[in-house]
Amino acid sequence: xxxxxxxxxxxxxxxxxxxxxxxxxxxxxxxxxxxxxxxxxxxxxxxxxxxxxxxxxxxxxxxxxxxxxxxxxxxxxxxxxxxxxxxxxxxxxxxxxxxxxxxxxxxxxxxxxxxxxxxxxxxxxxxxxxxxxxxxxxxxxxxxxxxxxxxxxxxxxxxxxxxxxxxxx
Amino acid sequence: xxxxxxxxxxxxxxxxxxxxxxxxxxxxxxxxxxxxxxxxxxxxxxxxxxxxxxxxxxxxxxxxxxxxxxxxxxxx
Numbered sequence: 001x002x003x004x005x006x007x008x009x010x011x012x013x014x015x016x017x018x019x020x021x022x023x024x025x026x027x028x029x030x031x032x033x034x035x036x037x038x039x040x041x042x043x044x045x046x047x048x049x050x051x052x053x054x055x056x057x058x059x060x061x062x063x064x065x066x067x068x069x070x071x072x073x074x075x076x077x078x079x080x081x082x083x084x085x086x087x088x089x090x091x092x093x094x095x096x097x098x099x100x101x102x103x104x105x106x107x108x109x110x111x112x113x114x115x116x117x118x119x120x121x122x123x124x125x126x127x128x129x130x131x132x133x134x135x136x137x138x139x140x141x142x143x144x145x146x147x148x149x150x151x152x153x154x155x156x157x158x159x160x161x162x163x164x165x166x167x168x169x
Numbered sequence: 170x171x172x173x174x175x176x177x178x179x180x181x182x183x184x185x186x187x188x189x190x191x192x193x194x195x196x197x198x199x200x201x202x203x204x205x206x207x208x209x210x211x212x213x214x215x216x217x218x219x220x221x222x223x224x225x226x227x228x229x230x231x232x233x234x235x236x237x238x239x240x241x242x243x244x245x
Binding site: 024027028031032033034056059060062066067069070071073074077078081 | 170172173175176177180181219220222223224226227230231233234
């Protein structure tokens with residue numbers, strides 16, 4: 001899939017959200033003259049994950065992944081444009097999201113231990129929806145705590161509370 | 170930089186033929202004037218300027234490679 005003329009590239013392929021999002025991302029990297037490449041990391045139904053690698057990939061991360069979020073938002077708009085199915089897109093660069101997810105899982109587990117020991121609820125920093133989901137998922141099966149989100153975007157955070165277990169053995 | 174902005178904007182609007190990007194070089198910064206059809210303004214600005222801000226964020230990040238400051242202005 002070489003891209004001589006980025007603008008017409010997407011019209012040449014049948015609609016496939018993963019391939020379309022990837023084509024857009026590759027075209028952007030090329031048009032921005034970045035020394036980086038993109039690949040489809042996973043594609044399950046409407047969940048698509050793209051990963052940017054290469055020497056310039058780190059430039060797309062930004063503070064707290066801000067640039068990555070902006071890029072992901074634009075790619076989602078471009079890919080969903082005029083299409084029925086809503087694509088759920090995740091864009092990673094230089095492994096940032098993967099590292100961040102690992103960090104959040106560790107943080108969630110620490111909070112769970114703290115909450116179950118103290119019996120007091122605890123809150124996370126402000127997190128974006130994707131980050132909050134990581135915390136919820138990480139603690140979903142934890143027998144000692146439960147989680148919910150609170151606050152208004154963009155200042156939503158996760159509350160971890162002791163699990164109220166009436167039906168516990 | 171200009172090709173990237175053009176690509177982004179043309180893919181966001183309904184009327185890509187009306188999109189022009191003008192590069193205005195300055196001493197320390199470059200301004201990109203993005204012209205779109207009046208009906209497409211919302212497609213590049215978005216609610217509370219969310220799309221325009223995302224465009225600026227990505228453009229600024231990519232411009233760091235050339236160590237240049239960039240501004241993106243959207244004009245109908």
